[in-house]
Structures are given as C-alpha cells and as structure tokens.
C-alpha cells in the first residue's frame with residue numbers, strides 16, 4: 001500500500017459509516033463537538049452507502065474503521081489496549097470514574113459491540129452499576145450525560161492521518177473532541193493485518209496540531225500543507241524536518257488560509273483534481289500566503305513566495321498547472337457552494353472525481369474542463385462540514401505513469 005499523489009488511481013480507502021454517534025449529538029454540545037447541525041442518521045447512512053457503492057463500482061477496496069476494529073476486539077489483549085488508549089485520549093484520563101468505565105467496557109459490553117459503542121459515546125447511566133456510590137458526576141448526568149463523548153466527526157476519516165509514500169502520518173488533532181479518533185487509527189496500524197508492511201512515520205504524538213485535511217501529496221516527493229485553524233506552524237516544522245531527514249520529501253509548499261470555521265482545513269478550499277489541475281475557492285485566493293520549505297544542509301529553510309500556479313507547477317515538476325475556480329464565476333454562488341464542500345472532491349483517478357450533486361455550478365465548471373464528475377447525494381452528510389475528500393482516507397493509489 002502506498003500513496004504518492006492525490007490523484008493516482010485509487011485502490012483502497014478507509015471509511016467510517018455514520019452511526020449512533022450522530023444521534024448522541026444535542027444542541028448544547030454542537031460547538032464543542034465541531035458540528036453546526038444534527039444530521040438525520042438514516043438518510044446520512046443512505047447517502048454514505050451511495051458514496052461507498054460509487055467507490056466499489058470503480059473497483060476500489062472499501063474498508064471500514066469499525067469493521068477492522070471489530071476484528072481486533074475479538075482478542076482480549078487488544079480489546080484492553082483499545083479501551084486503554086481510548087481512555088488515555090479522553091477527558092477521563094485522570095478522572096476517578098476511569099476504572100468504572102473501563103470495567104463496564106471490558107466486562108459488560110460484548111466485544112463485537114465495543115468499537116461501535118466507543119464511537120457512539122458512553123453515558124454515565126451505562127456505567128452506574130460499576131460504581132460503588134453515586135458521585136457528583138452522576139448527579140450532573142441530566143445536563144452532562146456522557147463519560148465518553150460521541151465522536152460525530154468520525155466519518156471524516158481523511159483527518160485521521162495521511163499515507164505519505166509507504167507509511168502513515170497519524171494526525172495530532174487540534175481539538176480534544178477528535179483525539180480519540182486518531183487513537184483508533186494507531187491501534188489499527190499497530191495490530192491489524194491490513195496494515196502489515198505499513199508503519200507510522202513516527203510513534204510519539206506531535207507536539208501540536210496537524211490534521212489530514214491539510215495534507216495533500218502533489219507528487220512523489222512533494223507535499224502541499226495547509227496552515228490553518230487545525231494545523232500549526234510548529235507541527236509543520238517538525239513534520240518537514242523529519243520527512244526531509246528521512247529522504248521522503250524534496251519540497252513542501254505551505255498555504256496559509258484564514259483561520260475560520262468555514263475553512264477549517266485546506267481541503268475545504270483547495271484540492272487536486274488531475275495531474276496538472278487544481279480546484280480552488282476563488283474567495284480565498286487574495287488572502288492566501290505561500291511559503292516554500294526545503295532542506296538545506298540538514299536544516300529546514302522557509303521562504304515566502306508568491307504566485308500559486310507557478311509554485312504548484314514547480315512542485316509537480318511541470319511547466320504550468322491550471323487552477324479551476326469553484327462557484328461558476330459568481331462570488332455568492334461560490335461562497336454558498338464552498339460551505340457545502342464544493343472543492344472537497346475526491347480524485348479517484350487523474351481527471352475523475354467524486355463530488356456532491358448539490359454543488360451544481362462548481363461541478364459544471366469541472367465538467368466543462370473535461371473532468372469526469374461522479375455525483376453523489378450528501379444533503380445530510382454535508383451538515384458535518386465535509387465532502388467526499390474528507391470522508392475518505394486513501395490507503396493505496398497507483399503511481400502516476
């Protein structure tokens with residue numbers, strides 16, 4: 001398994017089917033759990049199944065995080081490791097209730113249900129009988145019902161990490177609300193046979209945030225990284241240093257985007273759709289800052305640069321690249337469609353993408369440019385603020401011939 005480019009023909013991908021975690025969302029928790037709205041689960045699942053069917057029709061192997069975790073949960077030791085790493089990454093880390101939650105998960109929850117239950121969230125109510133006396137936190141349950149929060153953003157598997165060549169960079173999530181998602185990926189990487197032969201680029205977590213939605217491989221040894229609400233300078237510097245030193249990369253282009261909810265990751269405004277073509281939200285172009293990172297005598301050297309198209313061409317190693325603009329020339333349409341993830345398309349091969357059907361103007365622009373747009377429905381899925389790109393973690397792509 002390896003990924004050397006954002007557009008190489010997709011062979012295998014990791015998804016998560018939206019589940020009861022969405023039904024454990026309540027208005028009070030929306031902001032903290034990084035949602036604006038509550039998707040209607042049965043419809044979100046139908047839409048997600050449509051996405052998976054589209055991928056399978058293209059011959060892509062679709063793996064589901066929850067299925068792989070269920071494979072591991074059969075083994076008592078791995079079950080224990082899964083539970084411990086979830087607790088470590090949660091708010092319960094130093095909570096007196098930790099032991100009771102642990103016992104409930106290991107002694108009461110049937111192993112085959114464990115991954116789904118962890119993702120859905122664990123209520124105080126479910127743990128009550130494992131505690132000796134009612135505690136303050138039991139009494140506050142009506143207002144604050146969860147020991148382990150639901151993970152509603154779990155279906156945005158892209159953010160959990162990124163295959164860079166043959167190995168996986170596991171993200172360091174900026175918000176606590178999403179840290180348990182990556183703990184699952186680490187467990188899979190360590191133990192699941194699917195990942196045999198794939199290593200984490202490094203074991204220890206990075207000091208600060210970097211998320212997969214900000215990582216885009218444009219060529220075998222060249223990355224574009226978003227500097228965004230979720231990915232920090234410090235994390236980019238560490239990643240650059242390590243990947244340069246390992247000989248995995250030659251150059252990195254950093255695109256700084258305004259730190260805003262609507263653009264939480266680079267892939268909400270920019271992605272790659274063909275060997276030499278990119279899709280960008282024009283409302284962002286004026287506000288981008290570009291920085292080039294290279295390895296110079298064992299040190300990462302940064303310099304500011306201008307001209308996105310030229311910088312990308314250099315990175316890809318071609319004379320010129322083409323920037324396609326979302327929203328069909330109308331700033332209002334472009335802003336509306338950006339909010340519905342118009343640029344968050346998933347390239348399944350050079351010049352072939354999966355996109356939400358609702359982004360009509362952007363899809364028309366892509367089609368006119370000769371890009372094949374495979375449309376899926378996503379009116380409930382989009383409420384979580386992500387599209388086909390964020391809903392998929394590519395594990396294997398063919399090299400570009």
Ligand SMILES: NC(=[NH2+])NCCC[C@H](N)C(=O)O
Pocket residue numbers: 033034035153156158159178212213214264265267268344384385386387389390
């Ligand atoms: N790569 C992406 N654009 N991911 C979208 C993530 C959306 C998710 N609700 C969050 O705020 O974290």
